[in-house]
Structure formats: structure tokens, C-alpha cells
Amino acid sequence: MARGGRITEALMREALLGAGTAVWEWDVRNDCLSSTDDSAALLGYAPGEIADTQIAWNALIHPDDLQANHEAYLHHARGGGADLRARVPRARCKDGSWRWLAERGRVIERDAHGEPLRAVGTLSDITQRREAQGAALELAARLGKLARHVPGLLYQYRSVANDPLRGNFPFISDSVIDLLGLPPAELMRDATAVFRLIHRDDLERVRLGVVEAARTLRPWRCEFRLFDRDAQPRWVNVLATPQREPEGTLLWHGYIQDVTDLRELQQARAEAAAAQAANRAKTEFLSRMSHELRTPLNAVLGFAQLLEIDEHEPLSEQQRRRVVLIREAGAHLLEMIGELLDLTRIESGQMAVEVAPLALEPLIADCVELVRPQADAGGVSLHGAAGPATVRVLADATRLRQVLLNLLGNAIKYNRRGGRVEVAVAASGSELRIDVSDTGVGIAAEHMASLFQPFQRGAQARGPIEGVGIGTAVTRALVELMGGTVTARSVPGAGSTFSVTLRRAD
Template sequence: MDKEKRLSDENSDLYRSFFQENNAVILLVDPENFDIVDANTAACMYYGWPLEKITRRRIHHLNVLSTEDIEAETQRAEEENRNYLTLKHRLANGEIRDVEVYNGPMVLNSRRMLYYIVHDVTERKLAEDKLRRKEMQLRAAQKIGQFGSWEMDLNSGNVDASEEARRIYGFEDEELSLEIIKNTRLEEYLPAMYEALANLVELNLPYDLKFKIRRQNDGNIRVIHSVAEYYAERNVVIGMIQDITERKHTKSKLRESEAHLNEVRSIANIGSWEFDSNGLAKWSPEVARIHGVDPDDPTGINCSFSFYTPESRASLEKAIRNALEKGESYDLEVEFVTEKGEHKWVRTIGHPKIEDGKVTTVTGSSQDITERKQAEIKAVEEVGWRSILMEQSRDGIVIIDQDGKVFEANPRYAEMLGYSHEEMKSLHMWDWDTHYTREQLLEMLRLADSKGILHETRQLRKDGSLIDVEINANAAKFGERKLSFCVCRDITERKQAEEELLNAKLDAEDANQSKSEFLATMSHELRTPLNSIIGFSDVLHSEIFGSLNKKQAEYLSHISSSGKHLLRLINDILDLSKVEAGKMELVCEKFYVSDAIEEINITMIPLAIKKGIYLDAKIAPHLEKINADRSKFQQILSNLISNAIKFTPDKGHVTIEAQKSGNFVQIAIKDTGIGIADKDMEKLFQPFKQLNSYLTREHEGTGLGLALVKKFVEMHGGRIRVESKVGEGSIFTFLIPVDFKEQIPNPA
């Protein structure tokens, strides 16, 4: 035991001597909690902490990289098969250094430890980064300048070429040699290459060649300029090549460009001219054509001056005088009338040429800008007309920015709400809209930006009164600003008229004796007392015969709503009875499914926004027209979509999908609602059956909506099915023939 202890002590002393005297930064770490339990003198000096402070830290306290960055570096080290990590450590003075960390397990005094050996590589990293930047700059310079560099070892014949040099020759990553490069040159240029190379090496004569090559990768013929120097101590030739193919075409292209410029000048109605103090010396035929005079007429400029309007002529004469006397350039847009009576505008630019302090000539150009000027005048007129439209419109017009603030409003809209124009421009749309929240209104702006929106709402006037308003909102742009252009119509009177019309319709339906005896009896016996109940309750509620207390008003409201609910039930019963009795007829017409869906969606958007539900339509492209009863088709859609919205919790999704399926169109309404239990499936399409759920009880109904949907689908020769999972949602899918004459096969 004494011997073992002595050996252990000797090993411990040996370790301490190696550990403390080592110039490398060494840390010992507890593998359980990663506490630093020891650090050698080099570590304390490097990090700037005494031993008692550094051992109060954990190893990750030294590291400034995130956990994700460390994991990524560990992954790279494994992939590159290296036994160190490249990290960043923070010293006591806050300085951050690049380090390479080697670590591994060890046992000290029967205790398992981790050792960390840290090498500072900050200076090396800086040098490497600097070298990489220089290499990158060289590659960029070669790429931008389209020149490459190469080095040929005359001992081996091997050639090392830069990336751009390889691109010029059309090589990839293959090894290059003089023999390989020689094969790219056209044969007639080889003797000159050998002679120039020999003269460079043996006589130190300049190597400066232009030759043609057939590029390796695509076979294109390119013109190359190559220069090189010989380095005898290494027996290598280092050179530069540049693709000058385009340069060879410059002269011909320049000639083509000049011809093209003359053609463009003619197309653009631009001519050139030059004159001195004695008058017009010469002008191009295009200038003469613009002015409507003969190019060979010696009176030239004097004749053309007479065509200018007095104001334009005065401006032009003053500009020419200043050019000749003061050497001032000019750029004018002037108006004139040709000999044929045509009103024209011309832009004329003049630059004086000065020699020995005197103006010798003035050269310039004239361009016919009549069309542009007319377009500008038309644009000004259009702005004026639009302003008149805004000012004189009988509808209210308000333009809203993406933040819901009024960008502009016409007088009619300000009048509708009882504000002045200045007051309107300080308002946001939620200052007057009482029906929707701020978030819902901003969502409507987003929808208007994507596809437009039509809805009805109630708006609060400055005096506190309410008006019914129909809003048609669409996207608009003013420069880079996205705006919503809203046409607002006061429909208060229309709503009152609709209510009166509805009452008249109900009265007319009561009086309609054309139905079968049973339906007529039911209509008379049930609707008459209900209309009386609804009518008298509404009359009492309007307080025509005296004021009501709160309780009385509440009871009358219950009576009216219950009566109307019962009336809707009776109407559904009668519609269903018509279908079952075979007295309901289809009025078919051809229409686009996308149009019908869009119309229904517009009416559903406010209901969806109210609950924060995302309503989306996915319609297959090029979906053809169908021949069906449009009204009943939309009634089917309205019932299914409104049910989906009603029975989907807030912030859910409702999606309408439409696509062709053989000779039929298939419509699917998907929701993320509470779903339907299997035991309730058979009740869905039965009249007067309602599912027993809290959402069903929340939304009153007749229990006839889906029954009518099924009947209307079947009347078209179609079918409807349901897929649902409790807690996940439902999918109602119906198919009807593209043409009503087609009959759908029964599913097997």
C-alpha cells in the first residue's frame, strides 16, 4: 500500500509539473456538470482570471457561440474527421478570440475528468481571411475583366489555370497540360505559338500572341490575346489570357449602331442641325420634315421661325441669341403651327461651339414631341375629370390607406356622415363603422386589396345617428401606396323599402290561392296569425302608441324574433312540400361556377370576418360553364357555407373547392369545425332533425336547410355526401351534371 501510494504521489507530482509548466492553455472539467475544476498557469494568463475565479465558471461560460452554432461545428468536425472544434472564447477583458479546442477523457486520482487544450488561432484566422479575400478579389477581377492567368511547368508540361482561364478555354476540373491546351488552338496558329514560346525561353523575347481557339465545352470559335513571362529559376512560364472576340466585332457593330441610330432618330422624330451667326448652315431632312418645310429651301430657319406661336418664338429667339453671344446652351419645348395648319410641339436642344473665346457655331437636335404633349394634356384633363367625378358623385367615395386612415373623401361622403372635409381626413374607418371591430375592418381592407369586397353595414354619423350603407371596396394604387377605393351608398331608404316589400310579399303570399288546397290552407291558417303577431309586435316595439319600458321592449323583441323564426320554418316546410309534391321546377341557364361561388362568398365574408374565420376558394382553372338552376345552385352553396361558418369555432378555416369530375362538377365545402359523430350522420338530411350539440343550440334553425339542399341537388340529377371527424371538421361534397340533361350514376 505504501508503495502504491508513493507511486500515486509521484504520478500526481509528475502530472502537476507537466500541467502547470506546459505553455499550452489546459483546463480540467468535471464531465457531470462541466464545471472548470482546474486550470494551468498558461490558462489563467490567457483568459485573464486568477485560478480561484476561473474555477468558479463552467466551460460554456467561456464560449460566446450559441448552442446551435456549437452543434453545427461539432457536426462539421465529425464530417471532416478532425479532433478539434473551432470556437470563439471571451477573455476577462471582454475580448473575443478565435480558438481551436481539443478535448478528451482522462482519470486523475481515480476521478473521471475531461481535459480541454485551447490554442489561440485568432492571428492565423485573420491571415487566412485576408488571403481568402485577396483570392476572391483576384477571381472577381479576372471575371469582371474577362482575363485569366496560367502557369506552365516546362519540366512536366503541366498547366495550372485560374477559374476564368478555364472558362475562356471551356475546361472544367480536368488536369491540364500543354498538349491538351494545344489541341484547342486552330491548326494555323500552332507554328506561331511554338516559335513565340521558344523565343521567350531561349532568347527572352516578348510573348504576345493573338490567336483563335475552338472552345472545349461548346466548340465555339473564340479570339484570344495571350502574354507571358519566363522564370528561369523555376523553369516555368506564367501568363495571362483574355477573350477579345467581342472586341473584334466592335468596328462592325459600331457601324451597325450608327445606322441603327439614324433609323431610331427617324422613328423617334429626332433631327440634327447646325447654324452660325449668319443663319442656318445645315439641317437634317428630319428637322425639315418636322417643321413642314423643304430641306433645300435657302430661307431655312427664317421660314420655320414664322410658324412658331408668339410666346414660343420669343423664347426660341432669346435662347439662340444667348447661345451666340454668351455661349449658353438651351433646352426648350416650343409650339408652332405648320404651313398645313397642324399644331405641333418640338423639343429643341442647342450647344454652342466655342473657339478662341468666340462662338463659331451652335449644334443641336430637334424632336417632334407632339404625341407626348398631347398625352400630357390628356392626362391633365383626365385628372380634372376624375376630380369632377369625385366632387359631383351622388355616392359617397372614400379612399382608405392600409392603416385604415382616410386618404381622401368626396363632399358627398362627408355630408353622409355629417363631417367637414378636413374632419374626415383625420378619421379612421372604425370611427364610424359600428358593426365591425378594428381588426375585422383591417382584414376587409386586405380582402379588398386581393379581390374586392361588397357588403352592407351600419355607420355612425357625427350627430350619433345611424345610417345603413352599402360599400363596394376595391384595390387602388397611388404611386407606391396601396389604397382601398370605397364607393359608399346610403341605403337607409332602400332597406326600409325592402322591409316594406317583404311585408307586402308576405301579405301577397298569404293571399295566394293558386297553391294546392292543403298548402293554401296551411299558408292561410299559419301565416295569418303569425303576420299579425309579428306586425303588432313590431308596431308596439316602434313605440308609435306610446313609450315602452325596458322589460316590455325586450318581451316584444322576443315575440317578433320568435314569430319570424316560426315564419321561416313554415316557408321551409312549404318549399319542401313543393319539392316532394313535384311542384318545384328548375329554371336552368348557363353560368360559370366561379362567378356563382364568388357572389356567395362576397355575402359570406362579413359573417366570416365577424368570427375571425379564414374563408378561401380554390377553383380549378378553365372550369367550363354549367347548365343548371343558378338560384338553387347558389341556395345550396349559401346553406352549406353559412353552416360551415356557423359551426366552426372562431379563428377556424372554411374552404370551397370546385373541379370537373367527368361530366359533372364537384363542389366541396371543408371546415375545421367540431365535426359530426357517426351516430348523427343519418339525421343530417332528414327534415326537422337537428344534431344535439352546443353549437347547434347556439344557432337557431328549422332543421330543413340540409333537407332542401339534398332535394335541390337530387332535382339536378346529382348527389351529396358528408365526411366528418369529431374535433377535426367536416367536408360536404355534392356533384351535379355540367349539363342538366346528364344523369349521375348511383354509387355502387
């Protein structure tokens, strides 16, 4: 029987050592440890290489852990707690490396004064466990860092068995603070605060979707509104996959992305597409209408000219004046139709320009001569370009002519009898500036900001001068299509200067 007992004890020791655990007994008063060879084996020492004293073992404990280990023993020795459970220390192996040891024990005998006489316990090698814990902590730190840089919110949500809207978040990335203003620690205890932030118009839809996903265990995706930390509704896209746990709860693995900006962008694109469609429809309508209007209008103008030059049935002076009024009104209407159609083509991106090197002086001279009858009729003196005679610009000849005629026409139209209109050209580096100046009524400061907006005529809106405010808008758009700019400066009562800047061709 004794032999059987010794075999059992030996097997037990081998089993414990195989599991990385050694049993120790300590005679406290005499500082004598038994079974030290088993403990030494955990650190790679041979029998007898470590003395059978606590002092010898303390010499192997890592300096950073020694004080905490001693304080834990003193706490237990003085009656603090039934078991001696020291903070896990590190101990030096024979090869110089360090291993983590978990020491558990208790005082089993005391003297009459309560001082410890004998203690027993175990020493376990938990190095692999600590390394695994360290690796897990490192992985968690990496995941946390990754989650902080992901443009969204990663989470695990555990819901109770019978109510998917009640539960907690075992994991939720720190970005929940930025999105909802809620601390992760609070949500790890209770997720109620998140569901309170769901927009009431979306809550039932969310609830039904979650319940159905919980029933079928299929991935759930939904877009709904959550109130952010500033109590502003934000659209979020939520993806979650439920997983049934053994105890009946559901563990959801998911991702939340703030899609407010994306939805606004999509809405803006939809509105832009609708606006483009409306522009196309407007362009097509105006194109058809201009054709329908121009055809009879050209007929009216043609017949008016025929009446003026008919030698067989000459008109009386009164009739001639009336025909002239018809012709001038028709020409003005035809001009407005053309400007309106140009503006529509520009806004819809259908206006094409052909930019090429262009001699500037002859073009300006032609434009000046074309408007000279208008200037003479208004009593306005007109002076052509003063500047480099051979300079060339990069422009579309037809569109630049249209721009200059518009600016010259306005300078004459808004001038006064006895006034002056002047065209000047100035070169500056790779650019060339054309100034059209007048001595007219000028433009008030409050109207300068809207000067190049369609249908804006400022103080002239109710004046006697005809116009609908399209010409300046068309002028700016044409100049910009040619790669240039147009600006204006004015002194009310003294006149205005419009400047067109284009690229030089030489």
C-alpha cells in the first residue's frame, strides 16, 4: 500500500510538472523550502542548483515584481485573505530569459501569536498564457487603431434573446464619440442610448428590419437618420450580420457609415441632372420659338424695307416715319431673340468658339464704323483704338466682334448728348486689354455685383432706354469661353469703363 502511495505521489508530481506546475512547502521560521527541485525545473535549473530558501528564490524574481510579490505575502501573513495570491511575477531562467509564474498558496500553521509557521502552495508557468494575452492586447490595439482610421464605425452588438433592440456593444470603435457624442464605455454596458437617437420617422422601419434579420439570421442593411452630438440628423448606412450564440443571445458584427454627405451629393447630382434636362428643354424650346419668330419677323422687316424703297408707290413722310419705327422695332426684337438664344446655348454648353490668332486693329476699326451711325444719331463722339497697331490676340473673330459691338452699343446707348466713347488697347506681358470707356450716366456701386447677371439692368430697369439685360451676361460668357476675362469700373454720373482681357498670340 505504501508502495502504491509512493507511485501515486510520483505520478502526481510528474503530471503537475507536465502541466507546468510545481508544489512547494515553506517552513517560514527556518526559511526552508521543500520540493524546490520541481520549482527549479520550471526555470530550467537542475536539482540542487537553487538553494532551499526563500531568499534564494527572491534573487530570481524580476526587480520590477519583487516589491509587489513581497507586499502580497505580508498582506496574507497578517491575516488579509484566506489565500496567498501574489501578483504574477517574472523569474529568471537558467539561460537568462524570463518566464511568467503564477504563485498561489496559504499559511496552514501559525504560532500562538498568529505569526506564520508553515505555508504551502503551487507555482505555475503561465508564460504562454501571458504571451497569448499580450498578443491579444496588441491585436486589439491594432484593431482599435485601424478602427479609428476607417471612415466609419466598427462594432459588435449583443442583443438579448427576445428583444433585438435591447443589449450592449462588446466592442465599438472610438469614432462613435465623433458621430454620436457617446462614450464607448457607456455603450459597452447598455446600447439604449443609441436607439434613442434614431429619428422617430425611421424607428419602426429599423425595428422591423432588425427583428426580421434576427429571425432569419441574414445580413441586415439599412439607411436611416441618427441625431449626432449636435442634435442634427445625420444619414447613416448600417450593415450588420447576426450570429446566434449558445445561450440564445445574438451577436451582431457590423459597420456604420455616415452617408449624409454622399446623399447630399447624390441629391445635388440629381438636381443638376434635372437642371440640365430643363436647360436642354429650354434650349430646344427657344430654338424652335426663335425659328418660329424669326421667320415672320424677317418677313415684316423685308416688307418694311420694300415699302421704304418702293418708287412706284412712294410713301408720305408720315408713312415713312411709321415704317421706320416698324423696321427699328423689328430689328430690336430680332436682336433680343438672338441674344436670348445665345445665352441659352452658353448656359447649356452648346456654344462653340474657335480660338485662333487674330489681328485686333482691323476688327476694332470695323466695329467702330458699324456703330458710328448710332453714335452720330445720339450726338456721341466715337474714337477708335489707340494702342499697338500690329498686335494679335487669341480669340474667335465672330464672338469677339459680338462682344465689342455689345460694349460699344451700350456705351453709346447709356451716354448723353455731347458725350464721348473711346476704345483703347494696352499690352501687358502675355495678355492684351481692350478698354471701352464712356462719359455716360455710370453705374451705382450697389448694382456692380449683379452687372453681368442675366436680366439685370440696375437703375435702368425702369428707365426709357430699351433692353432686357442679356447683353452683358452674354458678353462675359463669350469672353470666358475664349479664355479671357471682362471687368467693369464706374463712377456714377461720370461714366464707365469695360475691360476685356485676352491672351496675346505673339
